[in-house]
Amino acid sequence: MELTAGKVAVVTGAASGIGLALAERFARAGLDVVLADVEQPTLQAASEKIAGLGVKTLAVPTDVSDEAAVNALASAAIDRFGAVHVVCNNAGVASLADPWFGPLSAWKWVLGVNLWGVIHGIRAFLPVLATQGEGHIVNTASVAGLVPGIGPSYDATKHAVVAISEDLYQAMNVAMLPVGVSVLCPGWVRTSIAQADRNWSPSLGEVPHGRRLPR
Amino acid sequence: MTEPHVQRAIDEGMAPAAVADLVADAITANRFWVFTDPHFTQMALDRWQRIAGGHNPQTDVDMPGLPPAKQLRAEIQQLLAGQRGALWLPGDPDQAVDRRIGSRSTVSGDVPGGT
Numbered sequence: 001m002e003l004t005a006g007k008v009a010v011v012t013g014a015a016s017g018i019g020l021a022l023a024e025r026f027a028r029a030g031l032d033v034v035l036a037d038v039e040q041p042t043l044q045a046a047s048e049k050i051a052g053l054g055v056k057t058l059a060v061p062t063d064v065s066d067e068a069a070v071n072a073l074a075s076a077a078i079d080r081f082g083a084v085h086v087v088c089n090n091a092g093v094a095s096l097a098d099p100w101f102g103p104l105s106a107w108k109w110v111l112g113v114n115l116w117g118v119i120h121g122i123r124a125f126l127p128v129l130a131t132q133g134e135g136h137i138v139n140t141a142s143v144a145g146l147v148p149g150i151g152p153s154y155d156a157t158k159h160a161v162v163a164i165s166e167d168l169y170q171a172m173n174v175a176m177l178p179v180g181v182s183v184l185c186p187g188w189v190r191t192s193i194a195q196a197d198r199n200w201s202p203s204l205g206e207v208p209h210g211r212r213l214p215r
Numbered sequence: 216m217t218e219p220h221v222q223r224a225i226d227e228g229m230a231p232a233a234v235a236d237l238v239a240d241a242i243t244a245n246r247f248w249v250f251t252d253p254h255f256t257q258m259a260l261d262r263w264q265r266i267a268g269g270h271n272p273q274t275d276v277d278m279p280g281l282p283p284a285k286q287l288r289a290e291i292q293q294l295l296a297g298q299r300g301a302l303w304l305p306g307d308p309d310q311a312v313d314r315r316i317g318s319r320s321t322v323s324g325d326v327p328g329g330t
Contacts, residue, residue, distance in 0.1 A: 001242055021231035025239050086242060096218065136242045143255035147262055149278055169247055182241045187252030188228030188280045194221060 001085065001136050001180055005030030008081045010073070012064050012121060013091030015042040017191030018140065018184075020049075022088050027053040031086065034077045036062035038091070038199050056081070063201065064091045064117030065109075067124075074124040084128050089121035090140040090184075093196035097208035099152045105204040107153045112201070114157035122168060129179045136180035139165045143187050217287060224280035254279040 009026040013019035014035035023033045027050045035050065037043040040061045047059035058080045062073045077084050093113045097106035118139050129135025144150040145158030165183035172179045192198075200207045229251050241249045250256055258276070265273060275284040 001245065003239055003243060018231045018234050021235035022238060025232070025235035029239065088238070136245075138238055138242065138249075143250075143252065143258075146259035147255060149276070165247075180242065180245045182238065182247055182249055184234070184238055184241075184249040185251070185255075186229065186234050186249075187255050188224045189231055189234055189251070190225060190228045191231060194218070194225055 001134060003029040003031060003086070007031045007085040008034065008077065008083055009086035009088065010034040010036065010077050010084055010125065011088040011090055012036045012062065012073075012117065013140075015039045015046045017193065018186065018189060019088070019090045020046050022090060022138075023050050023057075024053065026086065027055045027057075030055065032056040032058075032081055034058045034060060034073070034080070034084070036060045036064070036073050036091070038063045038201075064089075064120060065112030065201070067116075067120045070117070070120035070124045074128065078128060083132055084125060085132075085134060086136050086138070087121060087125040087129065088138045088140065089118040090138070091117050092140060092142075092193065093199065094151065094154045094193050095208065096194075096197065103205070103208045106208045109201060109204055110153040111157055114154070115160050118161050118164060122164070126179065130177045133178050135178070136182065137168065138182045138184060139168075140184045140186075141165065143185050145183075145185055217281075217291070220281050220287070227280065252279060 003026065007030075009023070009031045011019050011023045011026070011033065014023045014033075015037035016039070019035075019037070023035055023046065027033050032055050033050050035043060035047050035057060036059075037046070038061065043059050043061060047057045051057040058076065060073045060076050063069045074084070091113055093110055095106040095110050097103060099107070122137060122139075125135075125137070129137070139161050141161040142150070142154070142158040144155045145160075145162035148155040148159075162183055162185070165181055169181040171177075172181060197207050234251055237249050237251060240246070258278075262273075265271075275288060277284050281287065
């Protein structure tokens, strides 16, 4: 699919890191951009930065682990722009808590954002892309989706995102739906994911402290 | 312990803008896989060769960007020894002691994930 002016991209985790870079890349190609993130002040700043490139933007505070929030994101995007062409399910976190002796809440947080966030994103936007006759979904996994070693909760979610993306790719081809699928498996990237605890969900209780082992 | 190593790897990692360029290219070309580092894909190949051969998971695998796995293992074991095996220290020190006792077979024997 060509990335051209007049099209619309939705990016989760768009306030920083790879998400912000994606938003900027799409804007430079002329796409209008819907930026979603749970980190609200940073999200607003990111939206203003992208708007400064001469495209329309919409900032939607979104906790991607929440199905209703992601559905609301899709509705907001359609209400504002009338179409969505690129969806980047990019939001991701990593926990420093010990996976085996630490609190279960750390697992729930990582699975909620990294795995359920992708599932919610696909399910919320796929009907839009399929019915309008053009679209592309990009799911952000990691090299940890191919080789375990970062940490069990992170590795598990990223392996799942790779598998889900392959399944989605197959399904789109079998059903002959005009939706492209890509999975991003980056290695080390200069982001603030090591400080992801800043976006810990209060609904899960206190931020777990401790350290995790790498393997 | 490993966090400074990870942070350094991140700090020395690829620029997000370069990753975004690869994603944009993949969308335009309708390409499924977007990789940024061939060293990791080689690791994946090596892993699957072991899987296909029915071999146990390999330990002490060097990860690109991090110190040698043997160095990391030594650092972690030194840390665990200093904490008498407590992998996770909650706020209440007594609770930590209980936890160490309750998981003694693990903390006195194996390093989780290692051999």
